[in-house]
Amino acid sequence: MAFEGLAERLQGTLDRIKGRGKVSEADVKEMMREVRLALLEADVNFKVVKQFINRVKERAVGQEVMKSLTPGQQVIKVVNEELQELMGGEQSKIAHAQKPPTVVMMVGLQGAGKTTSTAKLANHLRKKHNRQPLMAAADIYRPAAIKQLETLGEQLNMPVFSLGDQVSPVDIASQAVDKAKEEHNDYVLIDTAGRLHVDEDLMDELLQIKEKVNPDEILLVVDAMTGQDAVNVAESFNEQLGLTGVILTKLDGDTRGGAALSVKAVTDTPIKFAGMGEKIDQLEPFHPERMASRILGMGDVLSLIEKAQTNVDEERAKELEKKMRNADLTFDDFLEQLEQVRSMGPLDELLNMMPGMNKMKGLKNAQVDESQIGRVEAIVRSMTKDEKQNPSLMNASRKRRIAKGSGTTIQDVNRLLKQFEDMKKMMKQMSSMQKGKKKGKGGFNFPFM
The missing domain is CATH 3.40.50.300 (P-loop containing nucleotide triphosphate hydrolases)
Structure with a gap:
């Protein structure tokens, strides 16, 4: 994505101040020096940088930050708002004449x-x-x-x-x-x-x-x-x-x-x-x-939702959700899910839209290997209809045929089958925990269920 270097520098600078219970003028001054360098490195016009830094500094050492209970968080809020303002404040829509065209x-x-x-x-x-x-x-x-x-x-x-x-x-x-x-x-x-x-x-x-x-x-x-x-x-x-x-x-x-x-x-x-x-x-x-x-680094959930609404069939998504809860997912369903997600755009771009993903261990600057996904797709497409519906049918000769047909190895096929079974078990476990929680029996609270 554009702004990658800028994002990394700004996030690193702001992370250092985030949890502080007290922020001094010296802290703000030091942070603004880092922000200025980050913006200039990103090729932002030097006059624009100067105006931006002055506005943020003025607000960051003002009453709204210094007197707040979480000054570190308030500074980030100020930077976020001023960054929005720098790019126009709010979305500007295309004109629509009263009398067409x-x-x-x-x-x-x-x-x-x-x-x-x-x-x-x-x-x-x-x-x-x-x-x-x-x-x-x-x-x-x-x-x-x-x-x-x-x-x-x-x-x-x-x-x-x-x-x-x-x-x-x-x-x-x-x-x-x-x-x-x-x-x-x-x-x-x-x-x-x-x-x-x-x-x-x-x-x-x-x-x-x-x-x-x-x-x-x-x-x-x-x-x-x-x-x-x-x-x-x-x-x-x-x-x-x-x-x-x-x-x-x-x-x-x-x-x-x-x-x-x-x-x-x-x-x-x-x-x-x-x-x-x-x-x-x-x-x-x-x-x-x-x-x-x-x-x-706060993500862009609204754009992610809009992409999903454009590319994902809502009724089919509800059916798949039900199957996932009952652990009835087949390889046909898996393939359909994969196609719908891919239609939303490059996977690393989708990851960038999810809040905090760039800070998760192992995911920072992660490059999604689209060819690996292609291999998974090839394996599933090499299965017969019965095999997709019932993976337990797989024996050694079937696996050899699938590996040959998809241009992969038997190890690749075995790995996918194991991952698929593990995923189904996890879904079943999560679903039963959620049911237990709803019945008042406790259970673990999964935030995305």
């Missing part, structure tokens, strides 16, 4: 991921808001830009408006809006041209499109991996066009994340979406409070 101009430099982000946003609007977007191919200069948007439109089964590369982008944008009105599309997403750097010709063209179609949103697509350059680009586009929002791409990559912490503060333009991967459905609304929690 809502016109959205997608702008940015070449290579930032503008065309892909246009398709991702269209997909998000349809899936999450039940909208009917029209994408407009107005980048006539980059080779294959029009074809790329058309291909993405075909993948999504979504309309793309194009007049080729011999018509001016201003006319394309204008006619796309007219087309959307005719076809009753409620959003028009205009994929405009980019350049390798900000120049006069680019801005002139974008200003002409803006004047012609009067967009409800002008969203700047910025590559988070470009660090401080992303902030400079955002500042330049904002000065000349008047941005309404930013989409940060590649926020899942190996980036220090400083751009995300600086863009809002420098331009006063909210980050509205974050690209969290290359797949067409990996665009998420940007929630400053959730991102602050993740940076400080």
Whole structure:
């Protein structure tokens, strides 16, 4: 995840002060020195760092902290709140015009991921808001830009408006809006041209499109991996066009994340979406409070729940829960569970969303081996229907056949069978303990049951 280095430094610094019953000004000063270094290392704009440190320091040595019963915890609360504020305070939603279509101009430099982000946003609007977007191919200069948007439109089964590369982008944008009105599309997403750097010709063209179609949103697509350059680009586009929002791409990559912490503060333009991967459905609304929690190691349970609600069948989940309680789980059920969890995204990303997981022994900086999960899946898929339903049927020849069919070893098959049986026994044990507890017979209290 982005911010990994920043998260580690901040969490280490805050952990040292967390349990203290008393916090002095010297403690706060020492902690702020560490926080400043952590932010600068993460490539946060130095002016933004200075303002942030001053705000936190002012609050941390004020009455709300010094007079509180848990000053260490209060300092963490202050850092969390100021971090949220730095990234925009609260989620900024995409505009929705009273009289459709809502016109959205997608702008940015070449290579930032503008065309892909246009398709991702269209997909998000349809899936999450039940909208009917029209994408407009107005980048006539980059080779294959029009074809790329058309291909993405075909993948999504979504309309793309194009007049080729011999018509001016201003006319394309204008006619796309007219087309959307005719076809009753409620959003028009205009994929405009980019350049390798900000120049006069680019801005002139974008200003002409803006004047012609009067967009409800002008969203700047910025590559988070470009660090401080992303902030400079955002500042330049904002000065000349008047941005309404930013989409940060590649926020899942190996980036220090400083751009995300600086863009809002420098331009006063909210980050509205974050690209969290290359797949067409990996665009998420940007929630400053959730991102602050993740940076400080408090998890992001709300995003985890939303992913589950999107990808998991609720009725089937209830059936599986009942089977798990009765220890009736089969390998078919196990496979289904595995597929549903994998559909939620990379497993290490899901672990990052769980509060405290990064601090658990053995899980800090854990890299989930997706190939290991693939091997487990291959073993289960090599079983017959009867074997999946009744693993006790397994004998030596069946195990040899499964190992051969899945490209694994007999030891791998034996290990999975043992783990599966152990899991079923544990579920049965936990379920009986929970029943005993409910009947007033005591029993161990499992927090997740």
